[in-house]
Amino acid sequence: MSLLVVGLSHRSAPVSVLERAALRPEARGKLLQDAVSAEPATESAVLATCNRIELYADVDKFHAGVAELSTLLARHGGAALEELTPYLYVHYEDRAVHHLFSVACGLDSMVIGEGQILGQIKDALAVAQEQHTAGRLLNDLFQQALRVGKRAHSETGIDKAGQSLVTFGLEQLARSADVESWAAGKRALVIGAGSMSSLAATTLARVGVAELAVANRTVERAERLVGILTEPGAPGAARGLTARAVPMDAVGAELAQADVVVSCTGAAGLVLGADAVAAALAGRADRTDGLALLDLAMPRDIDAAVHRIDGAHLVDIETLADASADAPMAADVDKVRGIVSDEVAAFGAAQRAAHITPTVVALRTMAADVVTSEIARLDGRLPDLDDKQRAEITQTVRRVVDKLLHAPTVRVKQLASEPGGAGYADALRELFDLDPETVAAVSRADTRADRHDAARERTS
Secondary structure, eight states: OEEEEEEEETTTSOHHHHHHHOOOHHHHHHHHHHHHHSTTEEEEEEEEETTEEEEEEEESOHHHHHHHHHHHHHHHSSSOHHHHGGGOEEEETHHHHHHHHHHHTTTTSSSTTOSHHHHHHHHHHHHHHHTTOOOHHHHHHHHHHHHHHHHHHHHSSHHHHOOOHHHHHHHHHHTTSOHHHHHTTOEEEEEOOSHHHHHHHHHHHHHTOSEEEEEESSHHHHHHHHHHHHSTTSHHHHTTOEEEEEEGGGHHHHHHHOSEEEEOOOOSSOSBOHHHHHHHHHTOTTOOOOEEEEEOOSSOSBOGGGGGSTTEEEEOHHHHHHHOOOOSOHHHHHHHHHHHHHHHHHHHHHHHHHHHHHHHHHHHHHHHHHHHHHHHHHHHHOTTOOHHHHHHHHHHHHHHHHHHHHHHHHHHHHHHTSTTTTHHHHHHHHHTTOOHHHHHHHHHHHHHHHHHHHHHHHHO
């Protein structure tokens, strides 16, 4: 089996295509199940963010895998396959590993070095584990990607070079002004209470807005977010922030009072139309300031026609893509690329070594069975042996077998971990006439144990 990723991102597709291809949260589980139900794939995980949609799978056929994964992305998203095909990219085996590790380090982000992608990768793995579509390969891959991303941020200055998408968006709204000076005293409205909206609310509290309203379809989630923002020690509490939760039907009234609006929901349609924004601005006869709007949703929450309304300054994913700067500190980027290359090589070696382990275990099991069988035959031929003699003979035979197998099994693991070492497992099975089903049973047992460990980690 081999790792395959098929996807599209802000680097390969225009925002309009990304918007139509976006996956709704409830569609992700069905996509994963359909992926593993398809013939080429045995494992699957989906990484879906505001600027990328990627489907990862362990497949046994490359071309069939590409065709199936591409079809599934189209079927579960909102764009036809023929529309997606020109913008899809495909990475296979080591290149797929390299891609995910680069994504985890922020090298492939709209804003180089942003760290939020680590949380999104963690969420992608959690969903695959909940759906039972992540086996040994994808569990190992995504967990290692998280470690690589953390290593890049701790060992280099990549996080100083980059920013979160929220911070970058607020900088675009502030234009040439310092964000804290621009935000001081403003009234903000955050629409949504998911991970990106929570980050936006926390960032707004940190930069010094005076008032913050959080609107969400489930008011309880908005109330929980407000509680976090205003609890002792939180950025909002330290700055004297006034925060409140409101239902979605109060957005119109809040809009008329807001200076800054950040929206990021999972809604299928628009949350704010141009008419609503125009009406909010028209009611500000006593105010000369405009309305700053940041749309981080994919598909978009705020009508693009708002760009044409006097007094409204809209920054959306398309604007951020045009404004993003891909030239942070070159030395840090080079260091991160070096880390990624080293980690890809190490991951490949570990996977190749793990591939031969079931064969080695099967060989040692067969040897142990031979020892047991021969000792039983010896008992029949020398019935007068006492327990001490029998135990000494048994231990001696086992020592001889272990010593004979030690050097070959250690060496074959070393050879298998090197590039091109995949054939050593087949050679070992052929030389010792090992039953393929026995090897497969060991592999299945290991996979079940891995899944059990992953489930235990999620609940601990």
